[in-house]
Amino acid sequence: MLTIKELLYVKLVDQEGSFSGAAKRAKISQPALSAAIAKVEEKLGESLFYRDSHTVNPTAAGRYIAERSEHLLDEFENLTSEFSNLKNRDTGAIPFGVGVTVADTMLRDAIVSFREKNPTITPKFQVDYWYELRDSLLRGDLSFFIAANHEFVEDNALSTEELYSTEICFHARKSHPLTKKKIVSCTDLVNYPVLTYRTRIAKKRVKARLTTEEQLRAFQKNFEAGTLNSMQGTLPFIEATDYLAMTERGFYDAQFPAPQIQELEIEDFRLKLQIKICCRAKHILSVREQDLINCFKNVAARRIYC
Numbered sequence: 603m604l605t606i607k608e609l610l611y612v613k614l615v616d617q618e619g620s621f622s623g624a625a626k627r628a629k630i631s632q633p634a635l636s637a638a639i640a641k642v643e644e645k646l647g648e649s650l651f652y653r654d655s656h657t658v659n660p661t662a663a664g665r666y667i668a669e670r671s672e673h674l675l676d677e678f679e680n681l682t683s684e685f686s687n688l689k690n691r692d693t694g695a696i697p698f699g700v701g702v703t704v705a706d707t708m709l710r711d712a713i714v715s716f717r718e719k720n721p722t723i724t725p726k727f728q729v730d731y732w733y734e735l736r737d738s739l740l741r742g743d744l745s746f747f748i749a750a751n752h753e754f755v756e757d758n759a760l761s762t763e764e765l766y767s768t769e770i771c772f773h774a775r776k777s778h779p780l781t782k783k784k785i786v787s788c789t790d791l792v793n794y795p796v797l798t799y800r801t802r803i804a805k806k807r808v809k810a811r812l813t814t815e816e817q818l819r820a821f822q823k824n825f826e827a828g829t830l831n832s833m834q835g836t837l838p839f840i841e842a843t844d845y846l847a848m849t850e851r852g853f854y855d856a857q858f859p860a861p862q863i864q865e866l867e868i869e870d871f872r873l874k875l876q877i878k879i880c881c882r883a884k885h886i887l888s889v890r891e892q893d894l895i896n897c898f899k900n901v902a903a904r905r906i907y908c
Contacts, residue, residue, distance in 0.1 A: 701749025
């Protein structure tokens, strides 16, 4: 079996066309290099170079080994660099991104869990929406991101894994006029102001259910009456007003004391929310990066099975 160093020596002799030039680049003596090449030829049972008093030329076997050596040495250099990069990522900070819904529901618990096991490593997070996080990831600013995308399509630049699925839901105080209706539709929703994250799909789906000019005017006035980066802290506001909150199903369930909030079942509105873990295609996660992702997976599992 040939060693990396032996492959390097064959490559250098081929490039330099002399043992003296190759020995100089390899920073060893010419006799040592000649002995190393002779050892390679003995291992292979083939002569690799024609030698005369003035020139050194590769045989067919020598040319083949030299050409293959260049590729293999490049791969070895890349491997060494990637491994060094992995080690560096395991000793300092982990830059990653989370979508706004993930930030509201999972970020704190995941980081607390991670820091308990890795107190010397700092998770550095960016909270944003899918396409902004995707841009940051592909620029190399993030190691990975976890976010929701309602219209996810195949993306060759990303490697993705589904974390969990849930639904978008409308919430109202229990004494809200809509909680008294047996059947609630999108035409009812638009009569009340809605607080939500930035959203295009939900807005499009609600608008598609409207048929009259009056309904469209109400929609224009009320839908996205407040566009928030976080729905945390909205509970007292929803409990005290006729505003509706559009967010993930079960969002307010963990609030204490038990909130006076009710989820509304809208007969003509359904919107799935897929939370995905995203890395650059073929990106190799470090051990600590995978640890951090596993913390999010554990939090997601508790949310699903609680």
